[in-house]
Amino acid sequence: MECEQRLNWLILAMICPLIAGAPSSMSKRHGSCPDENLNIDGGSFALSNNYSDGSFLRYICPDGYYPSVQSRLCQYGLWTPKTSARKPPKCQKVTCPNPRVLENGEVTPYKNRYYVNDTTTYSCHYDYKFRGTAVRVCKPNGKWNGTTPICGRDSDHCPDPGVPPGSSRTGHRFNIDNKVTYRCDSTLTLIGSKERVCQDGGQWSGTEPQCYAHFTYDTPEEVSEAFSSALKSNLAVSRGDQQGKKITLDQGGKLDIYIAVDASNSIDKDNFYKAKHTVKLLIEKISYYEVSPNYEILMFATDVHPIITMKNFKSIRDKDKITKVFEDLDNFKYEDKGDRTGTNIAKLYSYIHESMKIEESINAMSFLETQHIIIVFTDGQANMGGNPIPKVNKIKYHITKNDPKREKKLDLYVFGVGKDVNKYDVNGLVSLRDREKYFFMLPDLDKVQETFDHMLDESTSVELCGIHQDYDDDNKRRAFPWLAQINVVRSSHSSRCMGSLVTSTYILTAAQCFKNGDTADKITVLLEKNLKVLKVKKYILHPKYNNTAKQHMKIKEYFEFDVALIKLEKALTMSANLRPICIPCTKETNGALRLSDSEGTCRKHEELLMSNELVDAFFTSNMEIGTDVPRKIRHITIKRGKYRDACVEDAKKAVGVNVTNARDVVTDNFLCSGGNEPQTDDVACKGESGGATYINKKGRLIQVGVVSWGVKDICTRRNPDPVSQAATRDYHTNLFSADILSFLKDHLGNDYIGNPLTFF
Ligand SMILES: *[C@@H]1O[C@H](CO)[C@@H](O)[C@H](O)[C@H]1NC(C)=O
Ligand SMILES: *[C@@H]1O[C@H](CO)[C@@H](O)[C@H](O)[C@H]1NC(C)=O
Numbered sequence: 001m002e003c004e005q006r007l008n009w010l011i012l013a014m015i016c017p018l019i020a021g022a023p024s025s026m027s028k029r030h031g032s033c034p035d036e037n038l039n040i041d042g043g044s045f046a047l048s049n050n051y052s053d054g055s056f057l058r059y060i061c062p063d064g065y066y067p068s069v070q071s072r073l074c075q076y077g078l079w080t081p082k083t084s085a086r087k088p089p090k091c092q093k094v095t096c097p098n099p100r101v102l103e104n105g106e107v108t109p110y111k112n113r114y115y116v117n118d119t120t121t122y123s124c125h126y127d128y129k130f131r132g133t134a135v136r137v138c139k140p141n142g143k144w145n146g147t148t149p150i151c152g153r154d155s156d157h158c159p160d161p162g163v164p165p166g167s168s169r170t171g172h173r174f175n176i177d178n179k180v181t182y183r184c185d186s187t188l189t190l191i192g193s194k195e196r197v198c199q200d201g202g203q204w205s206g207t208e209p210q211c212y213a214h215f216t217y218d219t220p221e222e223v224s225e226a227f228s229s230a231l232k233s234n235l236a237v238s239r240g241d242q243q244g245k246k247i248t249l250d251q252g253g254k255l256d257i258y259i260a261v262d263a264s265n266s267i268d269k270d271n272f273y274k275a276k277h278t279v280k281l282l283i284e285k286i287s288y289y290e291v292s293p294n295y296e297i298l299m300f301a302t303d304v305h306p307i308i309t310m311k312n313f314k315s316i317r318d319k320d321k322i323t324k325v326f327e328d329l330d331n332f333k334y335e336d337k338g339d340r341t342g343t344n345i346a347k348l349y350s351y352i353h354e355s356m357k358i359e360e361s362i363n364a365m366s367f368l369e370t371q372h373i374i375i376v377f378t379d380g381q382a383n384m385g386g387n388p389i390p391k392v393n394k395i396k397y398h399i400t401k402n403d404p405k406r407e408k409k410l411d412l413y414v415f416g417v418g419k420d421v422n423k424y425d426v427n428g429l430v431s432l433r434d435r436e437k438y439f440f441m442l443p444d445l446d447k448v449q450e451t452f453d454h455m456l457d458e459s460t461s462v463e464l465c466g467i468h469q470d471y472d473d474d475n476k477r478r479a480f481p482w483l484a485q486i487n488v489v490r491s492s493h494s495s496r497c498m499g500s501l502v503t504s505t506y507i508l509t510a511a512q513c514f515k516n517g518d519t520a521d522k523i524t525v526l527l528e529k530n531l532k533v534l535k536v537k538k539y540i541l542h543p544k545y546n547n548t549a550k551q552h553m554k555i556k557e558y559f560e561f562d563v564a565l566i567k568l569e570k571a572l573t574m575s576a577n578l579r580p581i582c583i584p585c586t587k588e589t590n591g592a593l594r595l596s597d598s599e600g601t602c603r604k605h606e607e608l609l610m611s612n613e614l615v616d617a618f619f620t621s622n623m624e625i626g627t628d629v630p631r632k633i634r635h636i637t638i639k640r641g642k643y644r645d646a647c648v649e650d651a652k653k654a655v656g657v658n659v660t661n662a663r664d665v666v667t668d669n670f671l672c673s674g675g676n677e678p679q680t681d682d683v684a685c686k687g688e689s690g691g692a693t694y695i696n697k698k699g700r701l702i703q704v705g706v707v708s709w710g711v712k713d714i715c716t717r718r719n720p721d722p723v724s725q726a727a728t729r730d731y732h733t734n735l736f737s738a739d740i741l742s743f744l745k746d747h748l749g750n751d752y753i754g755n756p757l758t759f760f
């Protein structure tokens with residue numbers, strides 16, 4: 001039946017009866033649907049393809065409302081489902097599930113329905129103890145904020161598990177092996193565990209159920225919190241000292257992640273590319289952690305189409321496997337999706353199971369030790385291939401071998417994306433344990449992406465170095481969370497320099513910012529917007545820095561080893577707006593470069609970052625007055641190989657330099673940028689010395705130099721951001737120099753106030 005092939009289940013149910021009996025003349029009529037009677041009371045609508053055949057109409061309601069009819073489809077010249085002109089669709093008020101299910105307590109106010117922004121308060125009868133949130137507000141996504149209020153006596157082995165709003169519970173005894181079961185009101189769907197058992201340890205099995213209406217969604221904040229806390233337990237490498245209740249991967253532990261994206265019919269081209277981007281974003285976020293997982297990436301519709309299988313991923317010899325995966329993803333086009341008329345979720349899980357069997361056959365021991373994670377994004381409903389739950393159960397059995405201790409070796413997540421997700425069925429495809437959530441409902445892929453962005457603001461990731469968020473939003477600070485401006489006040493000739501936060505107590509800058517006799521109290525550091533003046537404990541110059549060392553050689557000022565560290569009195573607390581930049585030749589930067597511990601060497605870092613003859617790099621201008629953001633990102637190319645000599649040679653043209661050999665001024669301890677061959681670089685202005693010269697490696701910023709000095713200052717007040725002329729070169733202290741590295745290691749490797757870096 002054509003309609004069965006072309007539509008997913010829900011729409012099918014609505015439309016098939018109409019089409020099946022439609023006269024044949026009608027089914028031939030292609031073209032446009034009428035533009036009448038489409039309006040919705042109190043809302044608006046959007047069309048995917050104007051009034052043409054196949055166009056989707058989506059109703060949009062303001063926050064706190066949902067459309068009585070979610071969407072319509074232009075098919076054979078008609079909009080389906082039909083709506084009557086006299087009773088048009090309308091935006092209805094979102095309600096929250098009934099909170100009056102609280103046992104042994106009072107809920108005020110007492111109402112039949114609770115709408116968005118309604119506030120309820122909870123209290124317990126005499127002799128009962130209160131747990132949960134005492135004042136809850138109904139949110140626009142159809143959920144109460146906070147946690148379920150519970151009035152319990154806590155006299156049994158397990159605590160009273162409560163009755164979540166909208167549900168009812170059977171079972172009132174809470175001792176070992178006692179069972180409670182839940183149901184949701186008839187119009188609501190139960191997400192989480194229908195049944196929970198009181199266990200030895202005094203905890204309930206499974207996850208707390210929640211009752212979702214068809215308009216209930218999770219917000220990106222809710223999802224990122226729940227997802228990252230669940231996922232994080234697998235991504236944080238156990239260091240022995242932070243063994244929490246969750247298992248963490250042992251150092252060098254293996255992690256296989258399967259990611260599958262629904263590419264069925266209802267995903268249009270735009271959303272398809274968004275889905276690919278979402279997968280990349282997820283892999284990128286995971287790469288910020290210290291683990292190097294293996295991936296299998298699948299697109300599925302009627303069939304399963306692998307982007308990369310676990311076996312192939314593991315066989316890639318290339319060190320930069322992720323880049324290869326991203327290339328494969330990029331190369332996978334919308335047109336390649338093949339038959340996408342069905343949504344065969346069962347086949348997907350069978351496919352993953354087969355991959356797992358192959359992995360096991362290759363190395364059974366290692367398979368046993370591997371942590372397996374399956375993350376599925378689906379917008380539709382299984383309309384073919386049968387019930388997927390038995391397939392999932394097979395995977396569960398295969399991994400856990402019915403040993404409860406092995407339960408944690410498998411994590412099953414589903415992101416239900418879109419308006420038509422069959423919540424009830426999908427609930428069976430996820431892990432239910434640990435009081436963590438494994439099923440998430442989001443209205444669209446944009447919200448999924450937002451979720452992954454939020455994931456990074458989590459407390460555990462803020463100490464990761466060099467994280468760069470490049471999207472346009474109001475918070476530009478996030479793009480440069482390490483950026484510092486330094487002022488040294490003197491009776492005459494105060495200095496202004498730039499610097500970079502490299503650990504929670506140290507700022508790296510240029511030695512030339514300081515003069516003999518400067519004291520710590522004369523130094524101010526501006527880091528985060530509105531941050532009070534930071535107290536400086538001391539500054540430390542590179543021991544070999546000597547500005548006058550070569551005056552006898554007609555070099556008025558000499559800048560070799562032009563680096564210094566500012567040590568703060570107190571360690572800063574990192575946040576999304578305050579993070580260190582990455583320093584090469586450290587274990588911390590290994591993570592940013594996606595190298596495993598064994599691959600990470602200083603030479604490897606240099607090779608990955610600096611192997612080209614022209615290296616794309618950046619530094620920033622000084623900050624806009626009164627703000628914490630740079631006026632401009634300066635784009636440069638570091639000249640190496642055959643380009644370096646000409647770049648160094650121009651040093652002879654600097655004022656105060658009169659040498660025959662430019663290498664007397666610019667030693668190998670400098671990097672060289674500027675000029676207009678083969679492309680025109682930006683140049684540094686006064687006040688920008690000490691700033692980080694960095695390379696952007698897939699969203700992570702790694703400092704490779706410190707801006708030191710230039711041949712000529714061509715910046716003027718009229719043109720504060722000039723581009724380079726042929727000979728306006730800038731020289732940067734090279735962080736890869738042995739003398740510079742050993743200086744950094746001596747101090748940053750021993751930062752016991754903050755968090756020391758681990759140098760190789
Ligand atoms: C919809 O119609 C408008 C004007 O008639 C046209 O400019 C636009 O390209 C059409 N959009 C699509 C997706 O066909
Ligand atoms: C709920 O309250 C917020 C803040 O006061 C307001 O912006 C929003 O419009 C309200 N929503 C509804 C549906 O009343």
Ligand SMILES: *[C@@H]1O[C@H](CO)[C@@H](O)[C@H](O)[C@H]1NC(C)=O
Nearest residue numbers: 133134135136137145146147
């Ligand atoms: C619930 O929302 C209200 C209003 O936004 C807020 O005052 C309260 O702190 C929230 N409670 C929790 C536990 O988040």
Ligand SMILES: *[C@@H]1O[C@H](CO)[C@@H](O)[C@H](O)[C@H]1NC(C)=O
Nearest residue numbers: 545546547548549550551552
């Ligand atoms: C810097 O170099 C000059 C010339 O070699 C020397 O006289 C002076 O003592 C040096 N200064 C320091 C602080 O080492």
Ligand SMILES: *[C@@H]1O[C@H](CO)[C@@H](O)[C@H](O)[C@H]1NC(C)=O
Nearest residue numbers: 553554655656657658659660
């Ligand atoms: C550079 O030094 C040479 C020889 O020491 C001298 O003749 C020349 O005038 C100097 N040039 C400048 C610009 O000082």
